[in-house]
Amino acid sequence: MKVKVVEEKCIGCGYCQSTCDDVFEVEDVSHVKVDTVPENLVEAVTNAIEGCPTEAIEEVK
Numbered sequence: 001m002k003v004k005v006v007e008e009k010c011i012g013c014g015y016c017q018s019t020c021d022d023v024f025e026v027e028d029v030s031h032v033k034v035d036t037v038p039e040n041l042v043e044a045v046t047n048a049i050e051g052c053p054t055e056a057i058e059e060v061k
């Protein structure tokens with residue numbers, strides 16, 4: 001699994017970082033720290049995608 005944050009949509013709320021801080025880091029906006037999400041973090045990242053209030057996190061296919 002690979003993900004990206006669409007910066008124009010991100011409001012910097014911090015939810016993704018609080019859900020999975022091994023993958024997301026929020027400064028002004030969130031960015032993804034890893035190339036490929038490790039298998040053991042896929043569930044947490046899926047929760048971040050579903051919980052992001054602006055749907056700014058997208059899976060990269």
Ligand code: SF4
Binds near residue numbers: 029052053055
């Ligand atoms: S949860 Fe969504 S809006 Fe909030 S910081 Fe993460 S990417 Fe941005």
